[in-house]
Amino acid sequence: MHNTLQEYIPYQAIPDVIELLDHDNLVVKIKNERKTRHGDYRKLPNNRHQITINSNLNHYRFLMTLIHEIAHFEAYKNYGRFIKPHGKEWKYTFQQLMLPFLNPTIFPNELLPLLAKHFRNPKASSDTDVKLALALKQFDPPNDKTYIFEVPMGSEFRLYNGRIFRRGVKRRTRYEGVEVTSGKLYLFNPNAEVELVNSLQSQ
Structure with missing residues (x-):
């Protein structure tokens, strides 16, 4: 060992x-x-x-x-x-x-x-x-994840368990995320690692 x-x-x-x-x-x-x-x-x-x-x-x-x-x-x-x-x-x-x-x-x-x-x-x-x-x-090997604070407002992101959220506004220290399937609101620390699903389409 x-x-x-x-x-x-x-x-x-x-x-x-x-x-x-x-x-x-x-x-x-x-x-x-x-x-x-x-x-x-x-x-x-x-x-x-x-x-x-x-x-x-x-x-x-x-x-x-x-x-x-x-x-x-x-x-x-x-x-x-x-x-x-x-x-x-x-x-x-x-x-x-x-x-x-x-x-x-x-x-x-x-x-x-x-x-x-x-x-x-x-x-x-x-x-x-x-x-x-x-x-x-920053000392981790590269991966396909991003931090939630880097996710554009309104874009969807996926957690490790497969649940998909849409990024909302930043509160004092955390970021809002609305679960797409349930509509429930959750708060995430800015260092939460997520997988970007798509970006908000420009109108």
């Missing part, structure tokens, strides 16, 4: 990551992309502890996700299993585990200020930190 991890995280982070995993005797498995999560942690029936991470993440997001899940294990181990999954105990643990990695030998300089701000109060998902999510996505 250690050799496999070298394909997924920044080279300079490998020694510290291996030390964390060996210390806690954690099993890490690489999974195909899951649309609803980047990774997860769970205790197995044999009392071993397993972390799974999506294989399609870029090196920086993979590292953050891995430490995020290790923090779940450490928090439960240190504070008990009745704590909130992303409560203050997890936040503190995540901050402490991530701190040694927040340096320019591991992360690009343009990410470090955003990471420093994010880790003052880490969220359950880095995707909810729009500026950080957009900055991280």
Whole structure:
């Protein structure tokens, strides 16, 4: 597994990551992309502890996700299993585990200020930190997706689950999208990745 991890995280982070995993005797498995999560942690029936991470993440997001899940294990181990999954105990643990990695030998300089701000109060998902999510996505391999803020007003876009929406106006921080089949209104973060269906036809 250690050799496999070298394909997924920044080279300079490998020694510290291996030390964390060996210390806690954690099993890490690489999974195909899951649309609803980047990774997860769970205790197995044999009392071993397993972390799974999506294989399609870029090196920086993979590292953050891995430490995020290790923090779940450490928090439960240190504070008990009745704590909130992303409560203050997890936040503190995540901050402490991530701190040694927040340096320019591991992360690009343009990410470090955003990471420093994010880790003052880490969220359950880095995707909810729009500026950080957009900055991280520039290191993803090219794909046929676009961000919702780039979709022209009135154009239709498709989500990963096949549902089609028509883009509406921008509110304070999010964008309106009306589902074509139901007419229901939804709000989307600007970093939501969608597939453009068509553009509004000029009159």
